[in-house]
Amino acid sequence: MTGARVGSALTDEQAAIRDLVREFAVEEVRPIAREADAEASFPEDVWDGLAELGLTGLTVPEAYGGFDADETTYAVVNEELAYGTLAVATALSVHCLATSCIAAFGTEDQQERWLPEMVDGRPVGTFCLSEPHAGSNPAAMSTTAEYDPDADEYVLNGEKQWITNGDRGGVAIVFAKVDADDPGSITQFLVPMDTPGFAVGPKEEKLGLRASDTTSVSFDDCRIPGENRLTEEGRGLSAAFRILTGGRIGIAAQAVGLAQAAFDEAKSYAFEREQFDRPIGEIQAIRHKFAEMATDISASRLLVREACRQAEAGEDNRMMASKAKYTASETAMSVTNEAVQIHGGYGYVSEFDVERFYRDAKITEIYEGTTEIQKKIIARGVLGDE
Incomplete structure (x- = not known):
């Protein structure tokens, strides 16, 4: 990397993190980027390296072993990783969306169950908001989560599109309507991706970002415990x-x-x-x-x-x-x-x-x-x- 970076001043700690990630991006990420793109295959060794550096816990509170990065540090890490290859930066940012949702809206039990493992890099997180006919207007989503009071379970049905880490993920943050006719009923759920009824579609063939896997995911009577709800009913979209x-x-x-x-x-x-x-x-x-x-x-x-x-x-x-x-x-x-x-x-x-x-x-x-x-x-x- 040549030349000085211009921007508002970083703290000594932020600058040190920038330098660490820059070195990783240049020495570990950039050399494999062209091959990963050509093969449309995510470099899992690089992901393991991110975990060793603590970056897969970038937005996780320290109480759960995470980095608890401020916004500037988060931005610096994303910039430097994208200097190596955008595919790796994108995969990490989506994983961080998932950990951020659990950290911000999850119960203490949910945080203790999932965040320490996600800090270690596995399971990989996904964020399931967009749908084939609801991208820029997520309020038009059709995925539903009908509550079954007898079993204290939500039953998910529908499809999500453009899911980064879809083929690699282990836990999904899913947005669905608890009332199919009410856009104001969108609610956020935590869904393990090995839950019966949860299916991952084939990887998309894309113009760019080819090393980052992008899939659809679908739900066919996918049942999750009521305790897997992350927000109050109807608060999902604002979250x-x-x-x-x-x-x-x-x-x-x-x-x-x-x-x-x-x-x-x-x-x-x-x-x-x-x-x-x-x-x-x-x-x-x-x-x-x-x-x-x-x-x-x-x-x-x-x-x-x-x-x-x-x-x-x-x-x-x-x-x-x-x-x-x-x-x-x-x-x-x-x-x-x-x-x-x-x-x-x-x-x-x-x-x-x-x-x-x-x-x-x-x-x-x-x-x-x-x-x-x-x-x-x-x-x-x-x-x-x-």
Whole structure:
């Protein structure tokens, strides 16, 4: 990794964690990224390495063996892992969504049962909100959880889509309606994925993020104990939005890390590749590209850090989280595009990492709230709609 990182100052502890994860990303993650992408296979050895570093317990309270990271540390870890490969950063962030739900909404018994094991990396967590016909509008979900008072069980039926860690997961955070006709009845549940009636679909063939498994999951009379409910009935959607605000900061940080990786690759190439008897990095048109990319990356990182600062200060950071995700994902797309352009024809072949960066970048504009949803949240905030 070349060049200084620009952003609001980190504490000594945060900087040390950044350096540790950066080293891991460069030495352990980046070398296997191209092969993992080509084979569409998640690198489990890397996951075990994350667990050894304590990162699979990143958002878990110390009482359960976790790291209990603040928002800035969480963002820094996501940025550095995405510098290695976005697929690994995404898998960890979704695992952290699951542990965050259990830590924030679970009972003491649920936390004691699941969090120490998830700190150790197994079971892997998943987050099941989106459905084939309910993505940006989760209130339109059709998955149900009908309560059986005689057995004190909920019976789940339905399907979820775009589930990261779906093929690797062991415990799912599932959102379902306890009243099929009432969007206000959405409730959050903790569901072990080996529960009878819980099925995982085949892995999706994707444009990018190929090493991160993405599946559908379905429920066919899947019965779970009543004690596996995580929120009061009808409080699930508000809980999801609360957790997703932090998740969006993580995705924004990942987009920054991906953009930084593409920038650094392009910079190295620009001073190796010669045209017209000089390195292309000396050509003004190319130099202007680097000026624009560097500025956009720095601005995106600062937005991420401000969203973190607001969260740590107890401020409402929903709009800033959306600003960060919107800007950083746009930056990831523009920077990876320019990195391919700087590489010319070589940028279009898999021998160079920038083509993978370009394919991966697109998902940052889609998952955990599309660009359009982020603009809706920002506009609502700046125009005083609520």
